[in-house]
Amino acid sequence: MNKIVEQYQxxxxxxxxxxxxxxYDWNQxxxxxxxxxxxxxxxxxxxxxxxxxxxxxxxxxxxxxDYYTPPLLSERRSYKVKRVIIYDDETLKEIVDTTEVxxxxxx
Numbered sequence: 750m751n752k753i754v755e756q757y758q759x760x761x762x763x764x765x766x767x768x769x770x771x772x773y774d775w776n777q778x779x780x781x782x783x784x785x786x787x788x789x790x791x792x793x794x795x796x797x798x799x800x801x802x803x804x805x806x807x808x809x810x811x812x813x814x815d816y817y818t819p820p821l822l823s824e825r826r827s828y829k830v831k832r833v834i835i836y837d838d839e840t841l842k843e844i845v846d847t848t849e850v851x852x853x854x855x856x
Contacts, residue, residue, distance in 0.1 A: 757793055761801055761833060764791050769805045769828045781809045793835070802832040 768789040784807070790800045806827045814820040 764789050765801050765803055769826050772805050783807045798836050798838045800834045801830055803828050803830040
């Protein structure tokens with residue numbers, strides 16, 4: 750992994766996890782398995798900018814319950830970051846563009 754991506758790895762995770770957690774409505778009432786290619790862009794702490802391209806995965810299992818047990822929804826979200834571009838907004842100079850980013854996690 751590129752050293753500059755390692756430097757910003759915590760920020761990348763935070764932004765991607767925020768995008769993935771807002772991707773699906775929490776009140777699903779059926780079993781769902783889905784994936785979607787998404788991206789997000791944000792300003793880094795030192796004035797640089799980043800764009801992350803990732804695949805988000807969503808799985809839910811919905812148990813309707815019965816007379817004695819209430820409905821139960823279990824959800825799993827995960828993601829795989831495929832590409833990160835970090836650039837300087839003033840000069841629009843690309844600092845790093847990597848397609849081999851190894852950031853994968855489950856929320």
